[in-house]
Amino acid sequence: MxxxxxxxxxxxxxxxxxxxxxxxxxxxxxxxxxxxxxxxxxxxxxxxxxxxxxxxxxxxxxxxxxxxxxxxxxxxxxxxxxxxxxxxxxxxxxxxxxxxxxxxxxxxxxxxxxxxxxxxxxxxxxxxxxxxxxxxxxxxxxxxxxxxxxxxxxxxxxxxxxxxxxxxxxxxxxxxxxxxxxxxxxxxxxxxxxxxxxxxxxxxxxxxxxxxxxxxxxxxxxxxxxxxxxxxxxxxxxxxxxxxxxxxxxxxxxxxxxxxxxxxxxxxxxxxxxxxxxxxxxxxxxxxxxxxxxxxxxxxxxxxxxxxxxxxxxxxxxxxxxxxxxxxxxxxxxxxxxxxxxxxxxxxxxxxxxxxxxxxxxxxxxxxxxxxxxxxxFRLNQHWGMFSPIVFRDDGWYILEGKTEQGTLVDLNQQGGEINYTKPASVVSLFKNDRWRKYSENYLFVKNGYMRPYYCHYMMRIWNESHPGKPINQLEVIYMKEPSLPDYQVSVPTREVLCSCALAAE
Incomplete structure (x- = not known):
C-alpha cells in the first residue's frame, strides 16, 4: 500500500x-x-x-x-x-x-x-x-x-x-x-x-x-x-x-x-x-x-x-x-x-x-x-469517437432552393442568388459557425429524419421575414452528394432532396 x-x-x-x-x-x-x-x-x-x-x-x-x-x-x-x-x-x-x-x-x-x-x-x-x-x-x-x-x-x-x-x-x-x-x-x-x-x-x-x-x-x-x-x-x-x-x-x-x-x-x-x-x-x-x-x-x-x-x-x-x-x-x-x-x-x-x-x-x-x-x-457519459472507426465518406454541400411567388428559383445559401449546382469555392464558408456545421452533418442521417421539416420551415420563415420584397412560398433542402473516393478519384455529385416544405394555403 x-x-x-x-x-x-x-x-x-x-x-x-x-x-x-x-x-x-x-x-x-x-x-x-x-x-x-x-x-x-x-x-x-x-x-x-x-x-x-x-x-x-x-x-x-x-x-x-x-x-x-x-x-x-x-x-x-x-x-x-x-x-x-x-x-x-x-x-x-x-x-x-x-x-x-x-x-x-x-x-x-x-x-x-x-x-x-x-x-x-x-x-x-x-x-x-x-x-x-x-x-x-x-x-x-x-x-x-x-x-x-x-x-x-x-x-x-x-x-x-x-x-x-x-x-x-x-x-x-x-x-x-x-x-x-x-x-x-x-x-x-x-x-x-x-x-x-x-x-x-x-x-x-x-x-x-x-x-x-x-x-x-x-x-x-x-x-x-x-x-x-x-x-x-x-x-x-x-x-x-x-x-x-x-x-x-x-x-x-x-x-x-x-x-x-x-x-x-x-x-x-x-x-x-x-x-x-x-x-x-x-x-x-x-x-x-x-x-x-x-x-x-x-x-x-x-x-x-x-x-x-x-x-x-x-x-x-x-x-x-x-x-x-x-x-x-x-x-x-x-x-x-x-x-x-x-x-x-x-x-x-x-x-x-x-x-x-x-x-x-x-x-x-x-x-x-x-x-x-x-x-x-451528471453527463459523465463519454464517447471519443472522433473520425472512428472510419472517416465519414458522404461529402457534399447544401443548396437551399427557394421558389418565389413568381416561380423564380433562388438559393438562400447564396443570399438569394440564381441557383447554381456547381460546388462553391469554399464549402466551409456556407456555415455560420461550427454549431451549424455539426447540425448539417446530423441532418444527413436517415435516423434524424424527424429534424428535417423544422429546419426547412425555419429557414423559409427567416428568409421571408428578412426579405419581404422577395418572399418564397416553397423551399427544398438539397444535398449535392459527392462521396469521397480513394486515390484522388472525383465522384459525380448527385442531387438529393432531403426535405421539401411550403407555406400553408390561405
Whole structure:
C-alpha cells in the first residue's frame, strides 16, 4: 500500500499555478462558447427554431437528463440564462467564489448542451468533464480574487497538490486519447494510413492548411499513422512516476502541436482550444516558476515578509491557545471532508473509466443499461469517437432552393442568388459557425429524419421575414452528394432532396 501511495503521489501531483492557468483558459472558452451560441438563440434554443421542446423530448430526451434551458421555449428566457452563465464564467475567470462559480458554470453548460444535442461535438464533452473535475480541484488557489483575499502564505511555499481529483483530471486526459485510438480500429488508421486523406477530402471541414498538404499521399499516410500511434502511446507517458516533469512536457508539447495542426487543416470549432486548455494543468513546477516570474506574478498579491512573521507569531503564541485548539478542530473537520470528497471522486473516476473502456473493443464488460442513469444524470457519459472507426465518406454541400411567388428559383445559401449546382469555392464558408456545421452533418442521417421539416420551415420563415420584397412560398433542402473516393478519384455529385416544405394555403 505504501508503494501504491508513493506511485500515485509521484504520478498525479500537479502544480496549483498550472491548475489556475487552466481555470482561466477554460473560463475564457466558456465565454467564447456562450458568445457563439448566443448568435443563434432563436434558431437553436427556442420553440421557433430548428428543435422545439416537444421534438427534443420526443426524440432526444432521457428521463435522467436535466436542463434549465428546456423549461421554456422563448428565446428571451434563453437570453437570461445565457447572461447568468456569462456572469459566473467571469467569476470563474477572475477566481471570485471559485468553487461556486465552477459548479454554476458546469450546471449551466450541462443544461445548454442538453437543450440541443444536435449541435454538440467532442470538445463539448471534454469541456463539460474538465469543469466537473474542476469542482473538486483547488484551482482558485492562485491568480484569483479568492487567493488575494485569503492571503494564505503556506500556498506561496508549496505549490504542489495531490488528491483524487488530480488523479481524475490526469486520467480524463489519458482516457480521451487512448479511447479514441481504441475506437479507430479500421485499416485506414493503423495499416493503410488513408484516414487523413479521407478527412481532408471532406470539403465541409477542409481548411487552407489542409489544402496545402492534401496533394501529398505519402505525407498524409505518415501523418495518419503518427496521429494513431500518438493517441495510443502518449497517454501512458502520463503514468510514468519517474522523470515526471520531462514526460509531462513531452505530452504538453506534442499535444500542443497536434491540436494546432488540426486547427490549421480542419474546421473543428472550439475543439482544439478546449484540448489545448486541458493540458495546461499538466505544466510542471519549474515551467510554472518561469511563467509565474515572467508573466503572471502581477495577477496575484505578493505576501510580505511582515505578514509571514505575524502569521507565525499568531500560530505560536501561548496566549491564544484557544485559537490553536479551534484551528486544530477545523483541520480535523477539513480532513474528514477531504476524505469523503476523495472517496466520492475516486468512485466517479472508476465509473468513467468503465464507461470509456466499455465503448471500445477491449475485452471489458459493457456497462449494464441499469447503471447508465447516473452517467446521463451528471453527463459523465463519454464517447471519443472522433473520425472512428472510419472517416465519414458522404461529402457534399447544401443548396437551399427557394421558389418565389413568381416561380423564380433562388438559393438562400447564396443570399438569394440564381441557383447554381456547381460546388462553391469554399464549402466551409456556407456555415455560420461550427454549431451549424455539426447540425448539417446530423441532418444527413436517415435516423434524424424527424429534424428535417423544422429546419426547412425555419429557414423559409427567416428568409421571408428578412426579405419581404422577395418572399418564397416553397423551399427544398438539397444535398449535392459527392462521396469521397480513394486515390484522388472525383465522384459525380448527385442531387438529393432531403426535405421539401411550403407555406400553408390561405
Amino acid at each position: 505504501k508503494f501504491l501511495e508513493l506511485y500515485f503521489r509521484k504520478t498525479f501531483t500537479v502544480d496549483l499555478r498550472a491548475l489556475a492557468v487552466m481555470r482561466i483558459w477554460l473560463a475564457g472558452i466558456v465565454l467564447i462558447d456562450l458568445g457563439i451560441r448566443a448568435t443563434d438563440l432563436e434558431a437553436h434554443y427556442s420553440n421557433m427554431g430548428v428543435l422545439p421542446l416537444y421534438v427534443l423530448h420526443q426524440f432526444l430526451w432521457f428521463p435522467q437528463l436535466f436542463s434549465l434551458h428546456a423549461l421554456n421555449g422563448m428565446w428571451q428566457f434563453q437570453a437570461v440564462l445565457f447572461m447568468v452563465a456569462a456572469v459566473f464564467a467571469v467569476f470563474l475567470l477572475v477566481g471570485y467564489r471559485t468553487r461556486l462559480a465552477t459548479i454554476v458554470s458546469w450546471v449551466l453548460l450541462l443544461s445548454v448542451q442538453n437543450r440541443n444535442p444536435l449541435i454538440g461535438q467532442g470538445g463539448d464533452d471534454l469541456l463539460r468533464m474538465l469543469l466537473f473535475w474542476g469542482i473538486f480541484l483547488p484551482w482558485g488557489a492562485f491568480y484569483s480574487y479568492d487567493a488575494v483575499k485569503k492571503q494564505q502564505p503556506d500556498l506561496q511555499e508549496n505549490t504542489s497538490y495531490f488528491s483524487a481529483a488530480t488523479v481524475a483530471y490526469i486520467m480524463q486526459i489519458a482516457l480521451v486519447y487512448f479511447s479514441t485510438a481504441m475506437l479507430k480500429n479500421s485499416p485506414e488508421w493503423h495499416t493503410d494510413g488513408t484516414a487523413l486523406y479521407y478527412a481532408l477530402s471532406l470539403d465541409q471541414i477542409l481548411m487552407p492548411g489542409g489544402r496545402l498538404i492534401y496533394p501529398y499521399p505519402e505525407l498524409l499516410r505518415f501523418l495518419t499513422l503518427t496521429t494513431y500511434y500518438t493517441e495510443l502511446i502518449l497517454p501512458f507517458l502520463l503514468l510514468i512516476p519517474v522523470y515526471n516533469n520531462f514526460f509531462r512536457m513531452v505530452v504538453v508539447l506534442v499535444l500542443l502541436g497536434f491540436h494546432i495542426g488540426i486547427s490549421l487543416t480542419l474546421f473543428v470549432g472550439l475543439f482544439y482550444l478546449i484540448n489545448i486548455a486541458s493540458i495546461t494543468g499538466l505544466l510542471p513546477g519549474p515551467v510554472m516558476d518561469w511563467i509565474d516570474r515572467k508573466l503572471l506574478r502581477v495577477f496575484r498579491k505578493p505576501y510580505t515578509k511582515e505578514f509571514r512573521e505575524i502569521f507565525a507569531r499568531i500560530t505560536q503564541q501561548p496566549k491564544i491557545l484557544s485559537f490553536q485548539v479551534s484551528l486544530h478542530q477545523s483541520i480535523i473537520e477539513k480532513d474528514n471532508r477531504r476524505y469523503i470528497r476523495n472517496v466520492l471522486v475516486a468512485g466517479m473516476l472508476l465509473y468513467c473509466i468503465w464507461w470509456n473502456l466499455g465503448t471500445t473493443h477491449l475485452p471489458v464488460p459493457k456497462m449494464p443499461e441499469g447503471s447508465k442513469w447516473f452517467g446521463y444524470m
